[in-house]
Amino acid sequence: MTDVYQTPVSLLHGVGEERAKALAGLGIHSVGDLLEYFPSRYEDYRVRDVTEAKDGERVTLQGTVYGEPSVRFYGKRKSRIAVKLVIDKVVVTAVWFNQTFVKKRLSPGKEILVTGKWDRHKLQITVSEMTEADSDRAQKRGELAPIYPLGGDVTHSLLRRAIQQALKQYGTEIPEILPADIVARYRLMPRAEAFHAIHFPRSAEDGRQARRRIMFEELFLFQLKMQALRRITRQQTEGRALDVPIDDVRQFVASLPFSLTDAQKRVVREILADMRSPYAMNRLLQGDVGSGKTVVAAIALFAAVKAGYQGALMVPTEILAEQHLQSLTSLLSPHGIQVALLSGSLGTRRRRDVISALQMGLIDVIVGTHALIQEDVFFRNLGLVITDEQHRFGVEQRRILRSKGLSPDVLFMTATPIPRTLAITAFGDMDVSTIDQMPAGRKPIETTWRKHEQFHLVLEQMRSELRKGRQAYVICPLIEESEKLDVQNAIDVHAQLTQYFPEYRIGLMHGRLPAKEKDAVMQAFLAGEYAVLVSTTVVEVGVNVPNATFMVVYDAERFGLAQLHQLRGRVGRGSEQSYCVLIADPKSEIGKERMRVMCETTDGFELSRRDLELRGPGDFFGTKQSGLPEFKVADLLSDYKALEVARQETARLVEDEQFWQDDRYAWLRGYLKREGVLDGIVFD
Ligand code: ADP
Ligand code: MG
DSSP states (O other): OOOGGGSBGGGSTTOOHHHHHHHHTTTOOBHHHHHTOOOSEEEEOOBOOTTTOOTTOEEEEEEEEEEEEEEEEETTTEEEEEEEEEETTEEEEEEEESOGGGGGGOOTTOEEEEEEEEETTTTEEEEEEEEETTSOSHHHHTOEEEEOOOOTTOOHHHHHHHHHHHHHHHGGGOOOOSOHHHHHHTTOOOHHHHHHHHHSOSSHHHHHHHHHHHHHHHHHHHHHHHHHHHHHHHHHSOOOOOOOOHHHHHHHHHTSSSOOOHHHHHHHHHHHHHHHSSSOOEEEEEEOTTSOHHHHHHHHHHHHHHTTOEEEEEOSSHHHHHHHHHHHHHHHGGGTOOEEEEOTTSOHHHHHHHHHHHHHTOOSEEEESGGGGSTTOOOSSEEEEEEESGGGSOHHHHHHHHHTTOOOEEEEEEOSOOOHHHHHHHTTTSEEEEEOOOOTTOOOOEEEEEOGGGHHHHHHHHHHHHHTTOEEEEEOOOOTTOHHHHHHHHHHHHHHHHHHOTTSOEEEEOTTSOHHHHHHHHHHHHTTSOSEEEEOGGGOSSOOOTTEEEEEETTGGGSOHHHHHHHHTTSSOSSSOOEEEEEOOOOSHHHHHHHHHHHHOOOHHHHHHHHHHHHOHHHHTTGGGGOOOOOSSOOTTTTHHHHHHHHHHHHHHHHOHHHHHOGGGHHHHHHHHHTTTTTTOOOO
């Protein structure tokens, strides 16, 4: 068989140097590329029965011109042509705007096809395209015409002809690449047929089946990569089976001030099982804000230390590092575990001391920012790394760890509520644990949306909370990409509130404060010395002040829903009823809808689902850095069932020894190789 992916398009009849160059501009080099240049949609030119056409629909009708067309001019260079058409004894009116030149083509008795918008009440079609019944246009052929994304010097007709030619010359050289049992089980159209039908569907159903087949194949290949990667990583990394003393862990859990939720128990079991297995753990722990991830981290760290290893907790900000240091110290030090902080704000001396204590194994658990795993930091025996906010710990950090001869168990914690369907896509090479339950006794945060002009009402509501001895956050107006202006805003708001509430102390926090000062402000707020904390978004992640029950977010429409949800998660952390007020004057309908969604639900997963609907996955994750793959045909939102099926099938496949040996799977193995998944793997 010829490999169509190795065959240059210039080998097609009718495609010379010039055209090959034009096609290359669209990224089409091989015949395979050409065949995989799928249409983005179809234009429906199938001639319709006029009695069945729906009002407002775009339809193609065929009829005979009856009588002379009438032309009317109005305004500046505006015109309207109308002519009667007879279609199966029905007389309809065809109308053209500003196209006087069609008049000469409308001689009485002529058979024509018109495509345009149908008005059922007036029996009238507003024509956008017309052709004579004896022409050779797509309209004439009465088909579903593929519409391709074009660019450069490539026209539709060039593409069509090239694709037609490719199918003619190489149509029989398109191999089936999916395992036969899968093609049969999911009733997929055979690959060669699908490549034909997606470009030239014989019917709408034909096109749908072709799309379905190709969509499945895309998701299957993607998941195959992920699952193969996962299996290979497991086999290659020299994980250690940590000898975790389970009874000690039980006692530790029993000593906590609360009992774990069922969801927490489940994820703890999953994590401990990974740590005790000979594979290196590679697990994503997701749980909504306030679902109690920190204590799960503490249990895992406890287990690692009791098994004789060191643990590290990496966080994105210094404030968070401080806070985790405190909570871990209070949980772990009563059990004889040494917890320390390594952050950028330590003096050189102190830093040196911490590093050498780490190296000597005098510190069991270290908390810090990225500085933790860099250059001059060495561990005696690192067994577990936990990161808070997964997306900020990447491939590079892992490489650094490996370069030190370490391949610890790794747990990524994230509060970004990623719908499961996307989690298994973006993080398909990881195992996923989910805390899908809140600790008992939490009251959902009451969220309201107010216009700027209603701000005085908000202040009165805040006053009544403060009188009860509670505390409040005020998140400041956000000006994109200008930290300086954000800081100025925070200073202004702080001044205003200080005037408005002379009886209360009001703290101010922003990114330009030195780390020490930030820390002091945060500590003072935690200790209740400030009633109100005015802040930029630096409080976004993780901060825990249970007595804070009121939050105001200025310019809420400027934040993404995921970020608003994170911010809102700073309240509602105790047993008291909490409130969040969003101040926003959104202009667009989507903007208003987003505010309503925030008010309706406090469930992060539900929110992310709605956000996805409103904005699409790219935006939700901040486009490029999302790590989400781009598919030609598949759509992560609507095709999520196929995604799940593909994951299950590929997971099963890569565990099967046959897959790595049998000829039937040669194409798929070749694919993995081309994609670099098998780099460094030797087959015998
Ligand atoms: P997050 O998942 O957002 O990191 P935290 O770990 O900060 O959440 O937990 C939020 C709060 O809930 C903390 O004050 C923590 O002590 C408390 N908490 C955690 N688990 C439970 C539980 N099972 N029962 C009661 N309170 C809990
Ligand atoms: Mg947290």
